[in-house]
Amino acid sequence: MPHAPMTPAEYWDKYKPFKGEGPQPAPQADRFDWTQYTRHGPGAEVLGRPRRALELGPAEGKEAAHLARKGVEVTGVDFSSVQVERARAWWKDTPGLSFLQGEACAYLSSTPAEYDAIYSVWGAVWFTDPEDLFPHVLKRLAPGGVFAFSQAEPVAGSHGPQQMRGKWLEGREHELTVLRWQYTPEMWADILARHGFTDIDAQVLKAPEPGNLGTLMVRAQAPA
Template sequence: MPRESTNLPEYWDSYKPHRGEGDQPAPEVDRFAWTQYDGHGPGAEFLGAPRTALELGCAEGGEAVYLARSGVAVTALDFSTAQIARARNWWGGTPGLTFAHAEACDYLTSSPATYDAIFSIWGAVWFTDPDDLIPLVAERLEPGGVLAFSQAEPIEDYYGPQPMYGNGLAGRKLTLLRWAYSPQWWADLLKRTGFTDIDATILPAPDPDDVGTLMVRARRAG
């Protein structure tokens, strides 16, 4: 059995901390990025043309803001108190944008809302057991709705839940799990869960020697 994650909200509270102390100005939001490389890969068009969307693991909220400014009604969810507070401070009052502080599975279980698109950019889909998460996502998508997510490409032949020290190799033991699988594994799971039009692939990095990005998109049957 994999080791359970511990102190997970604490890890996300310190993830991508903004430079400096105190209130900081909101960053510019001029693009929608799926990959770890600036200007690389698709943009918001990867989601299609949703009217409503849910982001699982929004962190600072930039992509959610981008969608909301384009006319999509967006709910942006994160498990971290600090991240949600920062995002609300920066983007609160943006028309069409709502922030939610919750764990992904808890939210999908408790909320009756449905969406045209649910997406995750290096977010909750990477850090939640997909056997638990994906069926819940399917229940909250409208028929024909899109699930799309990205994360680091897996190391070949090293698949499944993988424990990691969230704060590096010094200081407190802060352990969390991430789930790494091949594109074919994701395609099989999505097909079993009732998705169609499945596209699961590795997008190579601009430099082929660098780490690529797992890109997955599928549509709920209906």
């Protein structure tokens, strides 16, 4: 009997599956990592000193937990209900931290909340059309607020939405197209400026080992 097509939310439900015995242990939250390499590159200082922050696509939630432990009121919004429930279980005793299930643009367009920082670590910004997302982000940032995101460095010559194939789709990838947006740092800077952001810094952080994948790091601000 044919199985039902996979939905985008179900795709992210399978992110970082746990295959060990007993409860899945929580990740370490002693550092804010923007890159895929532990303790490489900048940390939470990229965000300045926010009182309220929003993470788009937190998955495990360790960066959100790190900020909350430093006294920041943090909300994490993730498309996957499975990821949200996992993060809630891990960080339920962390004051000032909450996780909500929802799509990034839908949440930003419906919430009245204002944030000092909105960020994404290899998260929802990578998988959302910036032409749709960036206007919503700007509206929800406090004057002078920081918008920062990281993702894999772009593949040379490939710009805009690119199809992604996930290893956890287990042969069902033909039923679902997942796109991620990539541009050169200069292109990201132009897109952000066009949408009204200021003080833009976009660059590729080289990997600690030559030949490995680098990290695109982008930071911008709302007009003061």
